[in-house]
Amino acid sequence: MIIGAGPAGLTAALELVERSDIHPVVIEKSRHMGGIARTINYKGNRIDIGGHRFFSKSDRVMQWWEKILPLEGPDLRPEETDRVMLVRSRRSRIYYLRRFFDYPIRLTPDTLAKLGFRRTSKIGLSYLRSAAFPIRPETTLEDFFINRFGRELYKTFFRDYTEKVWGVPCSKISAEWGAQRVKGLSIAKSVAHFLRGLLRRHQDLRQKSTETSLIERFLYPKYGPGQMWEEVARRVQAAGGEVHTGWEVVALHADGFRITGVSAINHATGERRRFEGELFFSSMAVKDLVRSLNAEVPSEVRSTAEELQYRDFITVGLLVDRLEVHEPDGSPIRDNWIYIQEPDVRVGRLQIFNNWSPYLVSDSSRFWIGLEYFCFENDDLWSLPDAEMIKLAAAELARIGMLNPDLVRDATVIRVQKTYPAYYGAYARFGPLRQYLDRFENLYLIGRNGMHRYNNQDHSMLAAMVAVDGILAGNESKAAIWAVNTEEEYHEEKRPAAD
Secondary structure, three states, rough: EOOOOOOOHHHHHHHHHHHOOOHHHEEOOOOOOOOHOOOOEOOOOOEOOOOOEEEEOOHHHHHHHHHHHOOEEEOOOOOOOOOOOOEEEOOOEEEOOOOOOOOOOOOOHHHHHHOHHHHHHHHHHHHHHHOOOOOOOOEHHHHHHHHHHOOHHHHHHHHHHHHHHHHOHHHOOOHHHHHHHOOOOOHHHHHHHHHHHHHHHOOOOOOOOOOOOOOOOEEOOOOOHHHHHHHHHHHHHHHHOOEEEEEEEEEEEEEEOOOOEEEEEOOOOOEOOOOOOOOEEOOOHHHHHHHHHEOOOOOHHHHHHHHHOOEEEEEEEEEEEOOOOOOOOOOOOOOOEEEEEEOOOOOOOOHHHHHHHHHHHHOOEEEEEEEEEEEEOOOOOOOOOOOHHHHHHHHHHHHHHOOOHHHHHEEEEEEEEEEEEEHHHHHHHHHHHHHHHHHOOOOOEEOOOOOOOOOOOOHHHHHHHHHHHHHHHOOOOOOHHHHHOOOOOOOOOOOOOOO
């Protein structure tokens, strides 16, 4: 039994059905495949929620993806077939002071000119001070950023955006978030990457020597990430597995420390059904998992689960005739996404779906963009009616000089719950909660929400793969699952090759 048809759940299902005689049964609450890596189709215009670059330092994951959707080439052209993976150039920038800055920040002459001499001097002196006298112990995300970039650069380019994302000050967030997301990134590595780029003509697609935050090319399904997971689900079913959509798991039944089955409700029909199994994978939010567990849960474990926090997510899709920003030569901007650092608007990031894949847009003469807002469920943004949310999005882009609201031709609003598991509050007590759940011998926690860990999709896939590896090898330990996205080989650093 696999709870959730996101990257982790569907990876586990395909691994099991292809490598063993275990019969996978996937139970998915929504009607979509891929979790937050799904693709929303609005009148032929497709939205990639959050933006999903198909890139991994893991050869296993890269080869897995290419097995599902082959890479474009002379014999496989995207204009002739749908089942194909595109090779895309990666570009993202920061929009601050009504100007564009490279992301990750590179202290190039252009950047220094835009910042001005006074601000640049303060940034340089601040960085030297942090390099000479780093904060120890490094406990908060604020400490993490200051140690790698200096206090002034942190305040200029990291603080406001990060606090938009999480809704709390960086001083309240664990440094572990930085260790998972940007572990290998620093000013020195950004500058070194820039200098290497001046000398390099070509780069291997695997980009093994490049920090993940600095990669320049990535793979992308023709019709967005959901295309990958819809194809995986099809393969699971073709091989004899089951995928049930529209079913919400509301109870996990236990006999001691062994799960015996789950109960689920189909909200469309009101039907309640019990699914029995021998093995159970869960990618549902840990808070909901503990609530649904029919077992004697220690009070401290239950209270920790109840107090876990999540950041929710809104995308406003706008179909527009043109943007008011462009490349220096007047051509359309080429960014995949733009981080909006401006403090006078609430939008956090802007995606330009045309630049992810031209096949995401029904009319290539227009721009299909997504404005991303971070919020808490039922706060003022979450509760804003769609029409008002669309009006706010257009007005904010107009305020910072990126859009003429009169050129908006269509729009839609998508809300996603529990997009980001939070690294503050009860997260500091997560260890005993994890240890308790790991005692259930046939329960495997995988995925971003299943592990309460801000994984990329490749990390979620690797956790599922490692779980299946252990099951098929008869290894009862779950330590290897939790090691994914903490050790170097899963992270943004390259492990030196053996001689």
